Amino acid sequence: MKKVLTTPIKDEDLKDIKIGDIIYLDGIVVTCRDVAHRRLIELGRELPVDLKGLAIFHAGPIVKKEGNGKYSMVSIGPTTSMRMEKFEKEFVEQTGVKIIVGKGGMGPNTEEACKKYKALHCVFPGGCAVLAATEVEEIEKVEWLDLGMPEALWVSRVKGFGPLIVSIDANGDNLFKKNKVVFNERKDKLVAEISEKVKFIK
Amino acid sequence: MSNKEKLIELISKYVGMSGKRLPDDVTAKLTQLRDAETQPLAKAVYESMFENQKMARDLDRPSCQDTGVVNFYVKAGEFFPGLGEINDILKEAVRKATIETPLRHNTVAIFDEKNDGTNVGERAPFIHWEIESNSDKLEIQSHMAGGGCSLPGRAITLMPSAGYEGIVKYVFDTMVEWGINACPPLLVGIGIAGSVENASILSKRAILRPLGSHNPNPKGAEMERLLEEGLNKLGLGPQGLSGNATVMGVHIESAARHPSTIAVGINVGCWAHRRGRIIINKDLSYEIPSHKGVTL
Numbered sequence: 001m002k003k004v005l006t007t008p009i010k011d012e013d014l015k016d017i018k019i020g021d022i023i024y025l026d027g028i029v030v031t032c033r034d035v036a037h038r039r040l041i042e043l044g045r046e047l048p049v050d051l052k053g054l055a056i057f058h059a060g061p062i063v064k065k066e067g068n069g070k071y072s073m074v075s076i077g078p079t080t081s082m083r084m085e086k087f088e089k090e091f092v093e094q095t096g097v098k099i100i101v102g103k104g105g106m107g108p109n110t111e112e113a114c115k116k117y118k119a120l121h122c123v124f125p126g127g128c129a130v131l132a133a134t135e136v137e138e139i140e141k142v143e144w145l146d147l148g149m150p151e152a153l154w155v156s157r158v159k160g161f162g163p164l165i166v167s168i169d170a171n172g173d174n175l176f177k178k179n180k181v182v183f184n185e186r187k188d189k190l191v192a193e194i195s196e197k198v199k200f201i202k
Numbered sequence: 203m204s205n206k207e208k209l210i211e212l213i214s215k216y217v218g219m220s221g222k223r224l225p226d227d228v229t230a231k232l233t234q235l236r237d238a239e240t241q242p243l244a245k246a247v248y249e250s251m252f253e254n255q256k257m258a259r260d261l262d263r264p265s266c267q268d269t270g271v272v273n274f275y276v277k278a279g280e281f282f283p284g285l286g287e288i289n290d291i292l293k294e295a296v297r298k299a300t301i302e303t304p305l306r307h308n309t310v311a312i313f314d315e316k317n318d319g320t321n322v323g324e325r326a327p328f329i330h331w332e333i334e335s336n337s338d339k340l341e342i343q344s345h346m347a348g349g350g351c352s353l354p355g356r357a358i359t360l361m362p363s364a365g366y367e368g369i370v371k372y373v374f375d376t377m378v379e380w381g382i383n384a385c386p387p388l389l390v391g392i393g394i395a396g397s398v399e400n401a402s403i404l405s406k407r408a409i410l411r412p413l414g415s416h417n418p419n420p421k422g423a424e425m426e427r428l429l430e431e432g433l434n435k436l437g438l439g440p441q442g443l444s445g446n447a448t449v450m451g452v453h454i455e456s457a458a459r460h461p462s463t464i465a466v467g468i469n470v471g472c473w474a475h476r477r478g479r480i481i482i483n484k485d486l487s488y489e490i491p492s493h494k495g496v497t498l
Contacts, residue, residue, distance in 0.1 A: 017285065020243060022243075025322055054317075059267065060265075060267065060268070060306065061265050061267050061306075062264060062269070062304055062305070062306045064304065067363060072311045074263050074264070074267075075265075075266065075267040075306075076267050077266055077267045077268070077410055079281065079349060079350065080349065080350050080353060080383045080384075081383075082383055100313040101348070102384060103383065103385065103441060104383030104384075104441075104442060105382065105383070105442070106304035123441055123443065125250040125254075125319045125440070125441055126256065126266075126350060126385040126472070126473075127265065127266040127268045127385050127473060127474040128251060128253075128254035128259060128266075128278060129254070129264070129265065129267040129268075130254050130257040130258045130263050130264075130265060131250055131257055132252055133263070133267075134257060134261075145318075148310075148319065149307045149317075149319065150306055150307060150308070150317075151317075152276045156493065157340060157416060161245075162360050163246060163250060165243065165246075165247075165443060175443070176382065177479070179442070179443070179444050180380075180382070180473050181436070182437075182444075183378045183382075183436050183438065184378060184402045186435060186436050186437070187375075187378055187436060189495055190432040190436065191371050191374050191376065191432075191433070193433055194365035194370045194429065194432050195366075195370050195371070196427055197424075197428055198365075198366040198367060198369075198370060198420060199365065199366070199367065200365070200366050200426065201365045201366065201374065202245065
């Protein structure tokens with residue numbers, strides 16, 4: 001059965017969710033990436049959206065301005081989450097955000113934040129931006145549009161938003177970290193094997 | 203309409219198309235990798251990828267929101283008329299495609315840190331030139347260089363004592379550390395030369411080559427095969443979530459090196475490797491070998 005979370009999300013909603021699980025989201029997702037993180041954490045500016053219990057999406061969409069002053073979502077997929085690692089622990093602490101959606105893994109700061117403040121990091125399959133856009137019911141508003149289309153905060157109401165693959169759970173377990181240990185073990189052996197066959201300088 | 207306006211219109215449509223549908227060789231390779239995949243999480247990701255490409259076509263939208271900074275690789279026949287206007291035409295085509303496709307606003311001015319929303323700016327689109335003798339055709343290869351797949355890009359100058367073995371290690375280190383976030387399965391481009399700028403540009407040219415093509419030197423082709431096989435054994439899988447494959451291919455391009463140096467460049471194309479090739483004749487008729495059957 002599809003596991004669906006609805007915002008606002010509470011700590012107890014996350015307790016049975018483990019890394020590698022696939023979940024979906026109903027409710028509010030706000031795009032939030034490099035400069036928005038920097039503004040809140042480094043420059044101390046207040047975010048114009050209250051993220052408590054909501055989800056953020058590391059994403060910079062293509063949006064279309066409609067005639068009636070509204071915007072519609074054309075294409076929105078995840079961007080590399082690791083770029084936000086430097087800020088994410090304080091970000092989660094200060095905002096009370098519960099779900100961070102992006103792509104690729106995140107590091108120890110985010111692990112600690114997910115464990116301490118009960119939150120998840122999830123992967124939306126990268127490049128699947130039309131799929132994600134069709135799961136956006138409406139763009140409710142936009143803030144910080146001075147940052148340009150990719151970096152602005154797009155506040156979207158979503159339905160069945162996913163698949164979201166849990167990469168860090170609320171226990172702080174990290175799927176990418178675990179995978180990376182395996183990849184690195186394999187790497188050393190493979191590099192040694194191939195190196196034997198490319199000794200072209202002799 | 204003047205020929206200049208017609209070319210702007212044609213190339214603008216071509217750029218838009220190349221953001222909405224993948225080249226034939228990439229689609230064929232992804233189909234092969236999807237069909238061979240056995241791990242459940244990886245299979246689910248492939249399913250989303252194919253669903254997305256179908257939706258992009260049905261809804262006529264850019265398949266990935268990151269339509270990149272557009273890079274053009276022009277091979278201009280010496281007899282193609284109006285070569286002096288091509289730079290201008292390519293800029294205007296991108297400006298037009300940004301509105302009409304639409305493309306994401308992706309050019310941020312250096313130092314001023316402003317994004318004016320046009321995708322045209324200082325050396326943007328970035329245009330590379332080659333002149334072809336005895337030809338009256340204009341061949342344009344394009345690549346939407348997205349942020350995710352540009353992040354792993356790097357180059358280093360090794361000492362000859364590191365040898366080609368040093369290249370192997372550099373490639374594997376880059377893939378585990380950075381490739382994982384760049385939307386695998388990736389097309390890995392490697393440039394080998396005497397200095398970093400040459401190695402870098404060759405690494406990008408390597409990912410413009412069609413899948414299934416090989417380095418002309420048998421040793422080069424063998425190194426491509428060894429790296430492809432080895433990287434697949436790493437098993438990064440789609441999105442780095444682990445799976446049976448890591449790459450769509452490994453391509454190496456080279457230039458004679460200095461006796462004292464081996465420079466290596468790495469560039470990757472994500473699974474949504476939006477590159478294409480259009481050949482325009484003097485009468486402005488065209489063919490698009492990368493996307494068979496497409497008319498603009």
